[in-house]
Amino acid sequence: MLSALSARVGHVLVPGDVFVGQAEDMLSLSGPTRKETAVCGPGLRRDGARVCVSVSGILKHKAPNVFWIQAHGKRYVPVKGECVIGIVTLKSGDVFKVDVGSSEQASLSYLSFEGATKRNRPNVQVGDLVYAQLLVANKDMEPELVCIDGAGRANGMGVFGSGGLMVKVSLGLVHRLLAPSSDLMSDLSALYPSEMVVGMNGRVWVKSSSLQQTLIICNLLQNCEHLSPEQRKVLFNRIRQGAL
Amino acid sequence: MKDTPLSNCERDFLLKAIEEKKRLDGRQTYDYRNIKITFGTDYGCCFVDLGKTRVMAQVSCELVAPKESRPNEGVLFFNIELSPMASPAFEQGRQSELSVKLNRQLERCFRNSKCIDTESLCVVSGEKVWQIRVDVHTLNHDGNLMDAATVAAITALCHFRRPDVSIQGEEITVYTPEEREPIPLSIYHMPISVSFSFFQQGTYLLVDPCEREERVMDGLLMIAMNKHREICSIQSSGGIMLLKEQVLRCSKIASVKVSEITTLIGKALENDKKARKAGEKCGFAESMSQERITTLIVDETPVEMTDVVEQADDIIKNSKAPPETPSSPVVPAPGVGQVGQGLQNSWGLEEQDSEEEEDMVVEVQPKKKIAKGDIVEISDSEEDEVVILQPEAPVKKSTAHQKGATTSKKKK
Numbered sequence: 035m036l037s038a039l040s041a042r043v044g045h046v047l048v049p050g051d052v053f054v055g056q057a058e059d060m061l062s063l064s065g066p067t068r069k070e071t072a073v074c075g076p077g078l079r080r081d082g083a084r085v086c087v088s089v090s091g092i093l094k095h096k097a098p099n100v101f102w103i104q105a106h107g108k109r110y111v112p113v114k115g116e117c118v119i120g121i122v123t124l125k126s127g128d129v130f131k132v133d134v135g136s137s138e139q140a141s142l143s144y145l146s147f148e149g150a151t152k153r154n155r156p157n158v159q160v161g162d163l164v165y166a167q168l169l170v171a172n173k174d175m176e177p178e179l180v181c182i183d184g185a186g187r188a189n190g191m192g193v194f195g196s197g198g199l200m201v202k203v204s205l206g207l208v209h210r211l212l213a214p215s216s217d218l219m220s221d222l223s224a225l226y227p228s229e230m231v232v233g234m235n236g237r238v239w240v241k242s243s244s245l246q247q248t249l250i251i252c253n254l255l256q257n258c259e260h261l262s263p264e265q266r267k268v269l270f271n272r273i274r275q276g277a278l
Numbered sequence: 279m280k281d282t283p284l285s286n287c288e289r290d291f292l293l294k295a296i297e298e299k300k301r302l303d304g305r306q307t308y309d310y311r312n313i314k315i316t317f318g319t320d321y322g323c324c325f326v327d328l329g330k331t332r333v334m335a336q337v338s339c340e341l342v343a344p345k346e347s348r349p350n351e352g353v354l355f356f357n358i359e360l361s362p363m364a365s366p367a368f369e370q371g372r373q374s375e376l377s378v379k380l381n382r383q384l385e386r387c388f389r390n391s392k393c394i395d396t397e398s399l400c401v402v403s404g405e406k407v408w409q410i411r412v413d414v415h416t417l418n419h420d421g422n423l424m425d426a427a428t429v430a431a432i433t434a435l436c437h438f439r440r441p442d443v444s445i446q447g448e449e450i451t452v453y454t455p456e457e458r459e460p461i462p463l464s465i466y467h468m469p470i471s472v473s474f475s476f477f478q479q480g481t482y483l484l485v486d487p488c489e490r491e492e493r494v495m496d497g498l499l500m501i502a503m504n505k506h507r508e509i510c511s512i513q514s515s516g517g518i519m520l521l522k523e524q525v526l527r528c529s530k531i532a533s534v535k536v537s538e539i540t541t542l543i544g545k546a547l548e549n550d551k552k553a554r555k556a557g558e559k560c561g562f563a564e565s566m567s568q569e570r571i572t573t574l575i576v577d578e579t580p581v582e583m584t585d586v587v588e589q590a591d592d593i594i595k596n597s598k599a600p601p602e603t604p605s606s607p608v609v610p611a612p613g614v615g616q617v618g619q620g621l622q623n624s625w626g627l628e629e630q631d632s633e634e635e636e637d638m639v640v641e642v643q644p645k646k647k648i649a650k651g652d653i654v655e656i657s658d659s660e661e662d663e664v665v666i667l668q669p670e671a672p673v674k675k676s677t678a679h680q681k682g683a684t685t686s687k688k689k690k
Contacts (some may be wrong), residue, residue, distance in 0.1 A: 121285045133283055161286035199291045240285070245295055253304065 035083065036070050036099060043095040047103060053085040070099065076209070077103025091206075108204045110135040110235035112171035117191070117202065119233030120179060122162050130158060132166070132179055137237040140177035142166060147181045148188035156193065161238065163194040165231055198229070199242030201252045205236050207259050218258060221270050226251060281367035284493050292494045302490060303329075308531055310486045313539065313640055315433055315546040321460065323436030326430040330420035331489065335430035336413050337438040341452070344400070344407040352399020354410040356384045358416070358427055365419035365489075380424060383513055384414070387428055387469050387502040391510035394435065397462040401443050401450060408440060410463065417510040420516050421488035428471040433543050437550070438463055469510040470539050472532040484529065501526070501532040505540040531637050 038053045050068050071268060074080055077089040087093075091105035110118075112134060120132035123139060130142040142164065147156040158164065166179035181191040211232050222230070228242035228251055238255060242248040250273065258266055292302070299307060311329030318324070322337035344351060358380045360368040368374065388394070399408035412434060416426045439460030442453045475487035475495040484491060487498075497516025503509050509529065514520065 121283050123283050135282070150423050159286070161283070161289075163287050194287060196287065196290065198287060200288055201286060243300055245291075245300060248291075249295065249300060249302065249304070252302075 036126060038073050039072055039085070039093070039101050043101075045093055046091070047087045047093055048090045049086075049088050051087040052081075056081045057071065073100045075100060075102025077105055080195045102216070104206060104209070105132065106206045107206055108202075108236060110205065112136050112140070112168050112177040113234075114168055114171045116171075116234040117165060117167050118179075118235040119219065119231060119237040120164050120166060120235075121197070122132060122158055122160055122164060125158070125160055128197050130164075130166060134177060135237065136177065138170070138176045140179045142179040143182070146179070147192060148186065158193050165191050165201060165233065194231070195238060196237050199248050199252055200237055201256060203236055203238055203256060204259055205234075207255070208234060208236055208238070210231055211238070217263060222251065222254065225254075225270060225273065281365060284490075288490065292490060293477065296477050296484065296491075300479070300483065302488065305486075307483070308485045308535075309370050310535060310539075311488070313429065313542060315429070317437060317546075317550045322434050324430050324434040324437055325417075326426050326433065328422060328426040328429070328486070330418055331422060331426050332416075332418040333423065333430045334415045334417055335427070335428045335434035336415075337434045338411050338413075339438075339440045340409045340411070341401065341406050342404060342409045344403075348396075349404040350400045350407075351396040352407045354389055354394060354396065355409060355411045356380065356388060356414075356431065358384055358414045358423075359410070360416050360419075360423075364416040364417070364423075368416075368419070371547060374567060376423075379515065380427065383424055383471070383500060383511070384427060384431065386513070387410075387471055387511045388431065391467075391469050391504075393465060393467050393469055393504075393510070395466060398464045399440075401445070403448050406450070410435075410438075410440075415667070416564050419489065420487050421490075421492050422473050425471050425486065427472050428469065428502065429543065432465075432468045432470065432548065435463060436465055436468070436543070436547055467504040467506060467508070468540055468543065469502045469504050470536045471500050471511070472528075474499040474501070474531075476518050476520070480520055480524065483528070485526070485535070499528055499683050501529055503529070503536045505537045507533050639666070 035053060035055055036056050042053075072085070074085060077087060077091060079086050087103060089103050089105040090108065091103040093101060094104050097102050112118075118134050120134045120140060120142070122130050123133050123144075124131035127208075128144055130144065131139045132142050134140045144150060144155055144158070146150075150156050152178075164179070164181065166181045167183070168177055169180045170178040181188060181193075183189045183191075210216060212234075214218075222228075226242050226247045228240060228247065230241075231239040233239075238252075240248055240251050240255070242251055254269070254273075257269075260271065295301070301307075303311075303313070303440060311331075311513065314327040316325045316327075318336075320336075324335050326333050326335070340466065342353060346678050357376065360374065360377045362368050362370050368377075385414065394410070399410065402406060412431050414431055416423055416427075437464050439455075441455065441460050442458040444453070456527070461471055470474070473486060473530070475484050476482070476497045477495055479496060484495075492498075495516070497518030497520075499520065500509040500511070500513045500515075501509060512525075
């Protein structure tokens with residue numbers, strides 16, 4: 035399986051392409067057994083003994099055995115465990131309805147905030163931004179969000195303060211920003227002192243010391259989708275020298 | 279599907295930015311976004327891109343009976359469709375407020391300003407006139423649909439050609455585009471609308487609002503003008519109070535913008551006319567640049583061709599001789615079955631390859647013997663000629679058959 039996947043790294047794949055288990059995947063009874071597992075990232079799905087592609091994009095590989103599809107979609111499908119930025123649309127009783135960009139609005143209980151009790155309610159209004167984690171996300175139920183982790187701590191999640199601007203980018207750019215050794219992220223953070231929150235649903239919140247700088251960072255972010263690394267470096271250099 | 283709600287953080291940021299005279303995409307207060315005009319293959323089809331807002335206008339014509347109150351004037355009909363393709367907030371089929379408002383504005387802008395000479399559309403007074411129908415479809419909504427729609431409509435009307443008509447006494451002939459060149463409509467002037475959005479109770483104004491700016495605005499002022507500085511229509515919505523000086527200032531800005539846009543439309547029409555005359559490919563498919571990777575794109579792999587001939591010769595030398603074909607294969611034509619395979623056939627059999635014999639100069643003699651009667655095709659077509667077989671052919675077949683039978687017996 036690893037060899038089959040490695041052979042197609044860098045190729046454009048479409049939903050419906052499958053990778054079948056190869057002969058060498060069979061464990062031999064005589065020789066020493068060495069299990070090589072391939073880790074399937076976003077866009078690849080295991081279907082019994084096969085690996086199917088579910089998103090159109092380019093197959094990427096990270097040593098030793100991580101494979102994923104780099105796609106250019108904008109439509110978010112909720113996945114359990116991902117941290118997203120949501121907009122509160124409704125306050126009804128004990129539950130907030132939050133728009134996450136998916137087909138259904140997610141629900142967020144008011145008790146899922148750090149230090150929230152029945153008497154001590156969190157200060158959340160309609161129209162506020164929240165950074166929350168998806169607790170429940172499957173195609174049969176409405177998604178559920180929480181702003182605390184397993185131990186009951188906020189861990190960076192919760193309601194946003196005032197200021198800053200939220201922009202919508204494609205999911206591919208979000209994955210590039212959140213990659214561990216991302217050039218894009220380091221370039222952006224070296225530009226101006228700023229705060230950035232990246233939601234896996236394609237929403238990025240940026241706040242910098244001045245309005246102009248916030249606007250510059252947001253516009254750069256939206257344009258970085260279509261720039262190659264060299265073009266990006268040239269552009270960033272020009273900005274650093276004070277073109278804007 | 280409902281549109282994404284606007285968060286408080288975005289609203290506050292936008293209003294603060296407008297106070298500091300900054301716009302989201304870096305434009306100045308009075309700047310328009312980039313306008314791009316392209317035409318389709320038919321006359322009267324026009325696409326307009328205003329930044330990311332995209333609309334398409336299509337003009338068509340039909341002969342109808344005129345209105346009773348105006349028997350010698352043609353009919354103009356305008357229609358804007360807000361398709362769900364443009365924005366998740368638009369629902370298919372439902373007449374939303376915005377759609378009613380846009381339709382009304384478009385009609386007032388074009389019909390009341392009398393930009394088209396409707397009397398020239400009359401064919402027979404009181405009986406037959408041309409009805410010109412303009413359909414505007416919104417393809418992407420990123421703010422300021424009204425301006426994009428008016429530019430698209432007037433450009434499509436200028437681009438349109440109606441069929442030529444000739445009247446000889448009582449006879450009316452409508453010529454097809456192939457018979458006679460179609461005629462353009464007679465357009466007096468080109469009304470173009472400019473939209474102004476107001477914020478903070480009329481303190482700040484922006485020209486050509488994008489979608490986010492439209493969401494936070496207090497009110498909208500639409501001025502439709504032509505390049506001769508004649509105002510065709512003014513409409514204010516949102517219930518804001520505007521001062522006289524503000525409206526006058528807006529009209530001055532509008533006249534500047536309208537003259538720029540009119541020159542742009544003129545240039546686009548000129549380019550299209552030149553392209554059509556030169557026979558270049560013009561149209562929707564050509565105007566879109568293909569920005570995609572398809573799955574079958576692979577790097578070209580070089581194939582070594584130097585020793586192909588030697589390799590081919592080697593293969594031919596080393597391979598075995600092909601097996602001999604049976605002396606008399608019986609080939610049924612497609613769709614024909616045969617009962618009792620391999621037996622002597624008493625139907626009328628068609629001889630194959632009888633015509634091709636004349637072309638073959640080399641190896642005529644041996645080929646004739648092989649071809650004649652050996653490859654027999656059985657078909658039940660009634661058009662086949664009935665051919666009487668030579669006595670040798672059936673005898674040969676039977677001997678071959680007997681030989682086969684004896685050999686099998688021997689094996690046993």
